[in-house]
Amino acid sequence: MAAEYDGLRSFLAECEKHGEVTVIKDADWNLEVGAITESVSELIDEPPALMFDEIKGYPKGYRVLSIPTASRVRMALALGLPPETPRMELVRHAASRIKNVPPIPPREVETGPIMQNVMRDNECDVFKFPVLKSHRLDGGRYIGTGDSLINRDPETGYVNMGTYRMQAHEGNLLGLWMSPGQQGRIIAERYWKEGKPCPVVATFGGDPLVFFLSYTKFPFGMSELDRVGGMLGRPLDVIKGPITGLPIPAHAEIAIEGELMPPSVETRKEGPFGEWPGYYTQGATGMDDEQPVIRIKAIYHRDNPILLNMAPQWPGAPHHSVRFEGGILWEQLEAAGVPGIMGTYVHHPMMIVVAIKQMYAGHAKQAGMAVLAAGTGARNGRFVVVVDEDIDPSNMDEVVWAMTTRVDPKDDIQIVENCWASPLDPRMPPDVSANGPHVNSRAIFYAVRPWAWKDQFPKVNRISKDEMAAVVKKYSGVLPFPKR
Ligand SMILES: Cc1cc2nc3c(=O)[nH]c(=O)nc-3n(C[C@H](O)[C@H](O)[C@H](O)COP(=O)(O)O)c2cc1C
Numbered sequence: 516m517a518a519e520y521d522g523l524r525s526f527l528a529e530c531e532k533h534g535e536v537t538v539i540k541d542a543d544w545n546l547e548v549g550a551i552t553e554s555v556s557e558l559i560d561e562p563p564a565l566m567f568d569e570i571k572g573y574p575k576g577y578r579v580l581s582i583p584t585a586s587r588v589r590m591a592l593a594l595g596l597p598p599e600t601p602r603m604e605l606v607r608h609a610a611s612r613i614k615n616v617p618p619i620p621p622r623e624v625e626t627g628p629i630m631q632n633v634m635r636d637n638e639c640d641v642f643k644f645p646v647l648k649s650h651r652l653d654g655g656r657y658i659g660t661g662d663s664l665i666n667r668d669p670e671t672g673y674v675n676m677g678t679y680r681m682q683a684h685e686g687n688l689l690g691l692w693m694s695p696g697q698q699g700r701i702i703a704e705r706y707w708k709e710g711k712p713c714p715v716v717a718t719f720g721g722d723p724l725v726f727f728l729s730y731t732k733f734p735f736g737m738s739e740l741d742r743v744g745g746m747l748g749r750p751l752d753v754i755k756g757p758i759t760g761l762p763i764p765a766h767a768e769i770a771i772e773g774e775l776m777p778p779s780v781e782t783r784k785e786g787p788f789g790e791w792p793g794y795y796t797q798g799a800t801g802m803d804d805e806q807p808v809i810r811i812k813a814i815y816h817r818d819n820p821i822l823l824n825m826a827p828q829w830p831g832a833p834h835h836s837v838r839f840e841g842g843i844l845w846e847q848l849e850a851a852g853v854p855g856i857m858g859t860y861v862h863h864p865m866m867i868v869v870a871i872k873q874m875y876a877g878h879a880k881q882a883g884m885a886v887l888a889a890g891t892g893a894r895n896g897r898f899v900v901v902v903d904e905d906i907d908p909s910n911m912d913e914v915v916w917a918m919t920t921r922v923d924p925k926d927d928i929q930i931v932e933n934c935w936a937s938p939l940d941p942r943m944p945p946d947v948s949a950n951g952p953h954v955n956s957r958a959i960f961y962a963v964r965p966w967a968w969k970d971q972f973p974k975v976n977r978i979s980k981d982e983m984a985a986v987v988k989k990y991s992g993v994l995p996f997p998k999r
Contacts, residue, residue, distance in 0.1 A: 520749070521628070522722040522766030523821060526583075529592045530564055537563040543571040544579070544656070549649030549826060552581040556832040560997055561586040566821075570645040576819035579645055583823070584723055590839070593723035595746070602909050603858050610842025612746060613731065619744030621753040627765025630754065634814040640686035641814065644719075644769060649826035650789035657788065658683045658719055661823030663729035664691075665716040665740075665761050666775070668702045669709075674762065675699050676739040678730040678825075681717065682785050687811040689717075690785040691775065694937065698735050703775050703807070712774035714759035715809060720768030720823040725751070731843070732890065758812050768820045773811040783808050791827040791864065794941040796948070830863040838862070840891055841908070844869075847889040853882050860908035865897035868908035876966045880929075883959035887931060894935045897942075900960045905975070917962040921972075927961040 519525070530536050542548050548567050555562045565581040584590045591600045594609050634640065646656040659681025667674050677699040682690035693700035706713035718725070724746050728739040740762060744750045753762035758772040776782075785806035787795045841860040844867065848856050855872040862868065871882050879901045886892040886899045902908060902917045922928065936955040938948045943955060964972040978986075987996045 520747070520752075520766070522725075522764070523580075523583075523720060523768060523823075524766075526593055526723055527564075527566075527580075527821075530583075530589050533588055533592070533598055535563055535586060535589050535592075536566055538566045538568055540567075540569040541571065542567050544573070544645040544647050545571075546648060546651060547571075548579055548581065548645075548647050548824065552649075552824065552826075553828050553832060556582060556585065556828055561588070564589060567645070573645045577643075577645055578819065578821045579647065579824050580720065580821050581824045593727070594839075595748075603860075603907065606839050606842040606860065606909070607845055607858075608842070609727075609839035610844075610846050613728070613742065613843065614846055616742070616745035616748075618738065618741035619747075619750050620738070620741050621744060621762055621764075622750035623755055623762070624752045624765055625754070627752055627754055628817045629763060629765055629767045629770055629815045631818050632816045632820075636812065637687075639771075639811045639814045641683045641689070641771075641811070642686055643814075644816070644820060644822050646683045646822070647824055647826060649824075652795055653788055654682070654784075654786045656683045657681060657826065658689065658822070659691075659717065660827075661720065661726060661825035663718045663721070663725055663764075664699055665718075665763075666699055666702050666713055667761060669705050671736065673736050674738060674740060675702055675735075676725075676729045678726070680788055681809070682783075682788070684783050684808065688783070689771075689773070689809040689811065690783050691807050691809055692785055692788070693807070694939075701735070706775075707777040707779070710777060710779070712776050712780075712810070714761060714772075715775050716756050716759060716761040716763050716770060716772055717809070718764055718767040718770045720821045721764050721766060722747075722751075725764055725767075726823065726825075727839070731840075763815065767815075767817075769814070769816040769822060771809070771811050771815075772813045773809045775807055775809050778805070778807050781808055781810075782806060789827060790939050791830060792939055792941050793827075793829045793831070796939045796941050830865075841867075844886065844889055844891040847891055848882065848885050851885050851889065853885045854878075855904075856882070857904040858908045859886075861891070862909075862911060862914075864895040866900070867892050867896060867898070868900045868902060868906075868914050870902045870904055870906055870908045871963070872904040873963060873966055873969065879961045879963045879966070880959075883929065883961060884931075887934060887957055887959070895937045895940070896934065896957055897940075897955070898958050898960065900962050903963045906962075914962070918960055921962045921964055922960055927965075929959045929961070930956055931959065932956045 567579040588598045646658045703713040752765040782805040845859040857870040859869045906913045933954045
């Protein structure tokens with residue numbers, strides 16, 4: 516990181532040094548930024564971060580940042596690790612640091628870059644920023660994709676942070692979609708039951724760590740902002756919001772203060788919005804119906820603000836992020852007492868791979884079932900694949916090879932019914948999605964050499980990873996090997 520901490524900008528300065536940022540000019544906020552982002556994610560291996568500037572209809576400097584941590588190098592930099600850290604190590608380190616670093620509470624400061632520009636009351640206009648419409652059938656423009664919403668529990672004083680989509684209905688009115696059971700929503704409901712609006716702060720761009728921890732699920736009462744400090748190794752500077760008293764990260768790019776209105780007082784039709792499974796899923800939680808709104812009281816932003824775009828992309832796009840949730844799962848499996856875990860990777864919330872070094876009969880089944888029980892694997896899943904230690908769980912080609920050569924479907928696929936699921940599951944029948952119960956079934960693929968005769972399993976005719984590394988080293992000046 517740069518010597519002087521400056522949130523997202525410190526991170527971007529480091530990325531630029533490694534040639535990891537491409538500036539794109541003249542793109543249109545209406546579908547084109549989304550289309551470029553998605554094409555790059557699908558087609559370019561280890562893609563650069565995309566900094567959109569001079570966006571149609573907007574002044575130079577009002578920027579949008581897409582896929583900030585979609586390469587291994589940038590993910591390492593965001594986590595404060597050396598850029599050469601291998602992918603699986605990165606996943607593992609991220610999780611163990613999130614879990615193990617001692618939390619450091621934020622430090623209140625008088626002011627900071629976020630206060631460079633202030634809009635109050637009637638001046639508030641989120642369309643001052645190039646708010647995107649990402650997909651053709653989206654019901655509007657969404658400012659909150661890469662956001663962090665902060666609110667305070669009125670009963671305990673605990674300050675929560677979470678990421679939830681936010682539609683820009685009007686210059687000073689945002690729609691908010693929070694899934695039932697989300698902690699941010701539980702807090703809001705405590706205000707609403709007293710007939711009161713819930714004070715909120717939301718940021719739309721800032722340090723990648725703030726964003727990572729914003730969407731990571733922690734137990735209620737465990738502060739995400741304290742964990743950001745722990746990961747940074749220093750307290751996060753925050754400004755006491757003049758209206759809400761809530762903490763506003765001082766180096767954020769764009770922030771608002773406002774009130775999340777009780778639904779009995781005000782709601783708006785929200786969505787539809789192309790969601791993470793890759794569909795416009797509708798149903799129980801009213802994906803395109805009335806949802807709560809935030810009445811904005813103030814907007815703050817830095818000079819030349821950078822709006823973070825994290826609009827969901829088609830989940831098959833292989834390069835849109837390095838997923839570190841797998842590392843959290845790794846920790847959870849070990850905490851549950853599953854030995855011999857060699858790696859875990861969440862390719863998509865609906866496809867989780869765990870590699871084990873088989874140690875005894877039943878070990879693979881223990882690992883597969885433990886994934887379904889662990890916090891990270893319990894919700895939203897579909898397929899769990901257990902592989903041997905020679906398979907890199909983050910490499911889908913290797914995983915498919917294991918599935919197609921080590922699974923006998925009759926014996927090695929286990930179906931588990933009535934598992935915890937989200938109404939966003941596109942395969943959930945409409946009446947179940949609308950009325951619950953929100954459960955689905957899972958398949959566990961035991962793509963491992965069968966324990967009983969694993970030593971007789973045919974030998975592999977592939978060169979070893981060390982041999983391949985030696986070839987790359989020797990011939991990288993002659994052949995265009997990708998830098999991984
Ligand atoms: C890009 C992105 C967008 C998200 N959008 C939503 C959303 O619209 N609604 C929601 O309930 N959760 C959403 N999530 C998941 C939550 O951020 C996540 O479950 C978080 O842990 C919630 O925090 P909380 O438990 O403190 O409420 C999103 C996650 C990411 C990474």
